[in-house]
Amino acid sequence: METIKRLNEVSLLDFVSLVNEIFKDYKLPINWDVYTFKLDAKENSLSFEDSFVFYENGDPTGFIVVGIRRNKARIDAMGVIREKRGTGLASRILEHAIENLKWKAVNTVILEVIEEDERAVRFYQKNGFKVQRKLYTLGFENKVVNAPFLRFFKTDARWIHKIALEVQIHNHRKPNWQREPLTLFLSGERYSMERVAFRGKEGYLVWGATPTSAFIVDCFIQDISFENFLEFFKGCVDHVKRKSGKELITMTAVPEDDILHKVAGNMGFKVILTQLEMSLRIHA
DSSP states (O other), rough: EEEEEEEEEEOOOHHHHHHHHHGGGGGOOOOOOOOHHHHHHHHBBBBBBOEEEEEEEEEEEEEEEEETTTTEEEEEEEEOOGGGGGTTTTHHHHHHHHHHHHTTOEEEEEEEETTTHHHHHHHHTTTEEEEEEEEEEEOOOOOOOOOOOOEEOOOOOOHHHHHHHHHHHTTOOOOGGGSSSSHHHTTTTHHHHHHHEEEEEEEEEEEEEEOEEEEEEEEESSOOHHHHHHHHHHHHHHHHHHHOOOOOOEEEEEETTTTTHHHHHHOOEEEEEEEEEEEEOOOO
């Protein structure tokens, strides 16, 4: 017999074990523990009430994790155990989550899927999702040549949120979920956050590091001209390299229509992974 539980009714330890097991053979593995899952949940506005785990005779078979911001929702992750793939379970999970969102005044659902995963792309297209744009994960291992002088000052998530919102409105920026001002604010002290001064303009840099590399979550400046933004970006990359001591610098899920993608390509960043941002319009 199939039963469904909301995530707020499930042990998080059991849940992250299920997710890690399901994603073990996926193209983009997930390796959560309870602590990192809670950090991701806060940062991405995950709603435990609107996320679900499916069971068959008491054993977990699949899940879906959903974030909600006003009238917009995002499927953060979804999967089924190997034995249940191709049985229609994934469609039932997705349909259940979408029906639930209709009662929450949500009118748009977004998600990201790996472009090369044609089966997953077809699945979401079959269920009404349409491709909006490409998102690129980029990497850079070269030395920064002729890095300009930028001044960096430690700041906090509240200030980052304020200026990120200002530059988004002023420059008509369309950040993906991971770069929305609210995401940066909710990340709290998870990353290094710095105010940046460059040529009389003010910007920001949010970055972090792993044992093997460093990563830029987001950076932006008030001056949107390509030449100045490129110089600003070079300075940020050089700063992260020097501060972290890492050779490899990455950026995850950079939208193809964002200036970050353009300046990164100009600077020599290489594409590591391509995802598709897809969306679905729903009505109650």
